[in-house]
Amino acid sequence: MLPCIDSLYPKISPKLIFNHLVDDWMHISISRTMASSLDLIFSALADPTRRQILSMLLEDDMAVTDVAEPFEMSLAAISKHLRVLTNARLIQQERRGRVKWCKLDPDAMQEAWTWMQGFGQFDHLDLDGLEAYIERTLQSE
Amino acid sequence: MLPCIDSLYPKISPKLIFNHLVDDWMHISISRTMASSLDLIFSALADPTRRQILSMLLEDDMAVTDVAEPFEMSLAAISKHLRVLTNARLIQQERRGRVKWCKLDPDAMQEAWTWMQGFGQFDHLDLDGLEAYIERTLQSE
């Protein structure tokens, strides 16, 4: 299923080959499910208030009221920011009593980070192993 | 101790600020609307068309017309997306003749990547984690 790499990418560096592999399985496996997911994640991260909230939650889990306290804006606005972060799966909210506790959920950040990793340096990676893995995965579909 | 707060992240050079101001002098009033660097980067990454453009540029530098070719939308829309990517410093555009060449500029991606690194122990990409991730993605279809 995986096309012949040598014929497709004649004189490109291994790094570029890897990058293109990443690109390929993204188009194949991610175009629907993950694309909308990355939309939500990056757009949630694009707001400075929300990034600051995430930074605060890095220290400790917090209740909604405590999250809102250092900000100038209204509690309702913060509540909506928290909903955006929850929809992006960047945080989890768990209700205990009347208090809703907010804590980081690392999965979404990892997902975005993994996507971005395709644009960085991969020199320490085992390219052959990844190729073989992707090939196995695509064939088993 | 807390490396991820935006106020601790003033990595915008005066020259860059100046460039952005010059870019938008017609539309933006200088005092209020100065989006931070991470605002621009994440909000640029939040659009699937722009992410796909970046993936295409991984393979090779491209002219604006060639970037627009695989998309359904108009060339003018793609031009606007490229401007957003340029403002976020995710790409660089260099005019040679009548053709404007677009190429990736890794610095901004690295900047966002560095910020995100504070939220996980994913400081290096281990293959097992990536494979597990790909597997999860494929299964979830």
Added chain:
DNA sequence: ACTGTTTTTATTCATATTTTTATATATGCT
């Protein structure tokens, strides 16, 4: 100078986001 190519800008429209204020809901306490 004329012509075709490449790219940007202007205008307009629909839709989405961010925020405030006011109101509603849910929970714990006495």
Added chain:
DNA sequence: AGCATATATAAAAATATGAATAAAAACAGT
């Protein structure tokens, strides 16, 4: 039950975004 606390939702206003179309601008070749 009544009251204070914690959070969410609704309505509304300002602003931003994404896209189309049409026009303009920059440039190469003849």
